[in-house]
Amino acid sequence: MRPIPVTFGMTLAAAVMLAPSATLAQQADDALALVAVAETATSEAEAVDPTAPRAAADVTLEEFQWIARPVIVFADTPADPRFVEQMQLLADRPDPLLERDVVIIVDTDPSASSAIRTALRPRGFSLVVMQKDGSVGFRRPSPRDVREIVRGIDNFSFRQEELRSGGQ
Structure with missing residues (x-):
């Protein structure tokens, strides 16, 4: 052939x-x-759909360092109403998240003790937004809409530098 x-x-x-x-x-x-x-x-x-949530057990924070901004949604169970609400809020407006290189990671199994859960030690529901350098940008104990998340990301010094240098 x-x-x-x-x-x-x-x-x-x-x-x-x-x-x-x-x-x-x-x-x-x-x-x-x-x-x-x-x-x-x-x-x-x-x-490799960037908007598809990834399981915390399948990834590490290091693989996203300098590439993406992980947004991690923790809950003690996938039935937690706050978890359900947060996932719906993220799904409703994926475009602003894509523009900011966001990758969504979920962890709803505390007994699995994923490396991400061990590193960030959440209690119950928690939303954690990471910076590209691997540091925690901010944590929230309740669901947040995409508008608030992207505002927080846009205030990160690394995001400001991206905007000044003509990046996304």
């Missing part, structure tokens, strides 16, 4: 036309390979 350059807008018919001298079986193999590449790219794009 000879290599065929792949673009995401390529149709199956176009893939077959790129290899006119190939046998029908080779053309079918090439087309199936293109479909597999497109499916992989689609699933990878979905897997």
Whole structure:
């Protein structure tokens, strides 16, 4: 099978036309390979959705240092009304959070003792907004709307520097 350059807008018919001298079986193999590449790219794009909350047990704060601002939502159970309210507030307005490189992390299992829970030691419900350098920007004991969160982020010295240097 000879290599065929792949673009995401390529149709199956176009893939077959790129290899006119190939046998029908080779053309079918090439087309199936293109479909597999497109499916992989689609699933990878979905897997890195920045607005999708991540479980604290699956990540560490260090992996976001200088890359993103973790917003961590802690609760003792996913049924906590404050947790439910906070997650709804975050989901309602994702764009301002994306503009500020926010990644949402949730931890609703105190017995699991995730590294993030151990480091930040929340009690009950807690909203913690981190800075890009890994330090705590602010903590809140009750749900906050996106407007208040982004105002707090915009007051971080690192965010001010980003704005001055023409970053996001």
